Amino acid sequence: MEKLTKTQIPILASYSMPLVLLSAFAINALLIAFHISSGTLRLVLLAGSFPIGFVFGRLIYTRRSHVEIQFDDSTFQVMRGSREVMTGFWKSYRIVSLVLDQFGKPNLRLYKTKGGEYVDLPISRTNAEPQRFRDYAQSLVTGQRPRGISPQVAEAV
Amino acid sequence: MKPSSAGESAVDLFESRLIRGGTRLIADLTEFFRDYRVDDTTFTIYARGSTRNKGFLLSRFFAWTVLPNYSVSLFCVDEGTALLTTEKVRKGVDTVTRITKDEDLKWAWLVFFSNRDLPPPIVSFISRFDKKELGLAAASTSSRQVVLSANQVGRSIGRQLKLGKAIGSRNTWKN
Numbered sequence: 301m302e303k304l305t306k307t308q309i310p311i312l313a314s315y316s317m318p319l320v321l322l323s324a325f326a327i328n329a330l331l332i333a334f335h336i337s338s339g340t341l342r343l344v345l346l347a348g349s350f351p352i353g354f355v356f357g358r359l360i361y362t363r364r365s366h367v368e369i370q371f372d373d374s375t376f377q378v379m380r381g382s383r384e385v386m387t388g389f390w391k392s393y394r395i396v397s398l399v400l401d402q403f404g405k406p407n408l409r410l411y412k413t414k415g416g417e418y419v420d421l422p423i424s425r426t427n428a429e430p431q432r433f434r435d436y437a438q439s440l441v442t443g444q445r446p447r448g449i450s451p452q453v454a455e456a457v
Numbered sequence: 458m459k460p461s462s463a464g465e466s467a468v469d470l471f472e473s474r475l476i477r478g479g480t481r482l483i484a485d486l487t488e489f490f491r492d493y494r495v496d497d498t499t500f501t502i503y504a505r506g507s508t509r510n511k512g513f514l515l516s517r518f519f520a521w522t523v524l525p526n527y528s529v530s531l532f533c534v535d536e537g538t539a540l541l542t543t544e545k546v547r548k549g550v551d552t553v554t555r556i557t558k559d560e561d562l563k564w565a566w567l568v569f570f571s572n573r574d575l576p577p578p579i580v581s582f583i584s585r586f587d588k589k590e591l592g593l594a595a596a597s598t599s600s601r602q603v604v605l606s607a608n609q610v611g612r613s614i615g616r617q618l619k620l621g622k623a624i625g626s627r628n629t630w631k632n
Contacts, residue, residue, distance in 0.1 A: 398489040402511045404478055409488070430476065431469060438491060 301377075304369040304426035304433075311365050316357025323356075324349035367425040373440060378421060386419060390440040393419075398434050406430040408437060467598045468535045468570055471623035472502050475531070483617045484529045485510045498552045501570070502533035508563065527563030530556070531618075535570045541595060543578050545569075550591065557590055564610045568620060569595040580604050586611070596624050 327349055336342050364381040371377070371390075378386040393410035400406055405424035412418065423433055465473075472489060480486050486506035493503035509526040511517060532553050536545070546569065553567045575597045583604045586593045592610030596603045603621050605611045614620050 395490065395493075398476065400476070400487045403513075404511075406476055406489075431473060434489075435491065 301370045301372045304371075304423065304428045305367065306425065306427040308361075308365065308367070308425055312354075312357060312361045315360045315365075316354045318353075319356045320349050320353030323352040367422055369421060369423065369426055369428070376421065386421070388419065390437065391443070393441050396434055396438040396441050398430055408434060410437070410441070466535075467596070467624045468501055468533060471533070471568075471570075471618075471620065472504075474619060474623060475502075475504055479619060480506075480531075480617055481510060483613055484508050486529075486531060487511075495552055495556060498534075498549065500532045501535040502531065504531040505529070528561060529564055529566075530560070530562055531566040531568070532556075533568045533570065536572075538572045540573060541569055541571045541575065541579055543582050546579060546582060546593075546595070550586075550588075550593065553591060554588075562590070564590045564592065566592045566594070566610065566614055566618065568593075568614060568618075570624075571595065571597050572599055573597065574600045575602050575604060583611075594620055596620055598624050601625055 324346055327346055331337065331342055331345060336345070362381065366379075366381055368379040369376065370379070374391070375387065375389050377384060388410075390410075393412055395411040395414060397409045397411070398406045399409045399420065401424065408421040408423045408430075409418050410421065423430060472491075475486055476489060484506055485508070486504040488505050490503040491501065493500045495503075505528070507526055507528050509524045510520045512520055530553075532549070534545075534549055549567055549569070553565050556562070557565050575595055579595055583593050583595050583606055586606040587608050588606075589608060590610070591606075592608060592612075592614050593606035594604060594611060594614040601621075601624055603615065603624065605615050605620075
């Protein structure tokens, strides 16, 4: 199965920043308790709040909000955090479109019938190139053999 | 600017501009289909949206209170190397006009792409076309020629949708 995913930096930062602040308070309290109130050591130890905050932020982000789309020529599966939020067969759908969300980010929409029931795949939260992935999905939905190109962009995950 | 990269056609480039919000000043196209079939006509691009932008907080409030919420659509036909004839354009116009009525659209854009030079009858037909609710345009990716219909919606294909840029044309041919 191929996998589409991308670390969403703004969401990771929103989880991490409060934890950075909390760990800075905790480190500061420890420094006061150990009577380290000035000097370079205090700054170095306080800077430790960033890696601590980001490690815990990353853990929460991975468990709650990280989006991963796994697919092959017959099925797809959307994971959000540790939950599977959607799974399905390409063949169950007939029409594919790109739909822009309120921030203008394109997601993939799969219709079962023209203008009828649909599901949205959050490809804007992955490293998929929207138009190429739409064409790829369309070739699977219409039953044509997908072209050999990967719908994934070359950037690092 | 390059008209199209090695793997990207003029139609792809045009769609890519629209997805990135190329029509935002005039309409907010929010859904894009490829190879959309209506009866016996297949539209290479079919995009639909409305004149009310989404935006965030203030712009959304402004749009909601001031802007009308009309439905609009864009249709695009890629003729490739086939000859673009007046008959094909008329058929496209008829189909889009019918969709405009059925879906209660305020206006629609219909754009033809061709890899050949635009024949004089097409230039004449499109530049004289003045139906208020349909903007018509044809673009040749070989000669970089763009023809727009003589109505407000047609002119917006050049100004807002920047069709000329998608095919690498610097001058928009006008009647």
